[in-house]
Amino acid sequence: MYLSDEEQAMLAGEQGVGVAQAMGIITTLGNMYGAADLIPISSAHISGVSYKNLGEAGLEYLEDLAATGAKARVFATLNPPAVDMDDWQGSPLLTTPAFAKGQFRILDAFYKMGIDGICTCTPYEVNNRPAMGDHLSWAESSAVSFANSRLGARTNREGGPAALAAAITGRTARYGYHLDENRRADYVINVNVAVPDGSSLSALGVIVAKKLLNRTPLFVGFDRELSDDEHKLLGAAMAAVGSIALFHVEGQTPEAIALGREISAPHAEYLTVDDLAEGYRALGIVPGTTPVDLVNIGCPHSSYAELVEIADLLAGRQVRTKFWIMCAPHVVHQAQANGVAERLTGCGVALLSGACTIVSPMAQTGVRSVATNTAKGAFYHSSYNGMEIHLGSTAKCVETAVSGIWQD
């Protein structure tokens, strides 16, 4: 692999041990994937932020790296931590002081490396919205999918350590989704079923992910223009259940528009989806009428538009279950400034600022059953947190919160 003089100097330690270590990660991955050279990136998005996931090992690595003086040389955002960033003590997550201490040491290590601590799994909602053709190094599978698909930017599905190394070197290796030849669809999905809401789009994503694993679908046959939030939910489902990093929608996503018929490869296979039941079944959802402990929205993080939608659906009614919404701190602050937060909290809803229930300790909250509106949330609450789960539209989740009962 070709390295410029500056890149060789970075690898040799001329800019410090931390930079050399980061360059070691980037070149190791580049060599493994047969990259020709390195490319400058316009931003990084780093996963591996939660103390629950990182533990002492990750904390130690990040503090060691920060102590070398290594700094991010491109704009970088962070995935959610395991605590409410605005008020961990008042949060319904019931965070213990020892846990909060570990979590804030992790965040401090990132701050020390010049990463400004915007914590969200939807960085494109706040201030890290790449342009078409930008090269990125992003972790967080749902954000990778959104950046590649909805925005036409270019990133591989990075791991947390590799994205951090890319932030520090300002570079990533040229392979995978950075190359034109790896971005065309090799599966055409004919959507022959109504997908009126986010949960049905999620179920569609599950079906496609189970079939395609890590290939690149082109969706045809949607009866409408999908919104940003709908792209988010569809992509998140396919990235969590499979490892799909890029999808196209005929006439809607930027590369599908730019390339027209050329967007699908000549050898592409075809799949028609005309029933969504299998998508719900594959998530381990058992239909039934049952009490629910928690209605949890915001996996991936909710947008401001979604908060307004929920406030309108609640229309001032009190909730009986716990009802938590995760969003980026920026979105929480916007909702606070516009009175939307007050409309929600007045009904008994809690906004978790920057946090994520999936990567937080949930045992202490007593929650055993969760209703949510996304496949990603359902998938991880079940597989990672061992919860009983229900998946439905946002409206259905809101009615469940008000009645306390999930009804199938």
Place this chain on the structure above:
Amino acid sequence: MMERTFEVRVIKAGDADGEALVSSEPLGFLGVVDPDSGIVTETTHQLHGQSVAGKVLVFPTGKGSTVGSYTIYRLKKNGMAPLAIVNAESEPIIATGAAISDIPLVDQMDISQIKSGDRVRLSAGLLTVYPQAVTEASE
């Protein structure tokens, strides 16, 4: 059985000489290998209860959370890391962990040629296996 030498792909350069610990199933690190003892704690894993410390660790590929790279780093700092890692086909979690922990890593070989207890020597893109019985007979 005689010693056998294989050409392998070097992902993280370095030499090693030690006893093999072989898994025929993929291995994650986060929540699977205890970073303080090197012992595999995942009860359903075929290496459960065994320590990776000081071994030439052989498995098909990595799996699980990308935070596993940091577990490898902590193993190294605690002196409980493997001497080297041999994969059939490596992936970013293991490659990143090896890069930050300075652990030699090679792949692209038929790992069924190595058995736990064999002596494995790794040098300059060549991996030599000395089957256990031969090693014992020569000592």
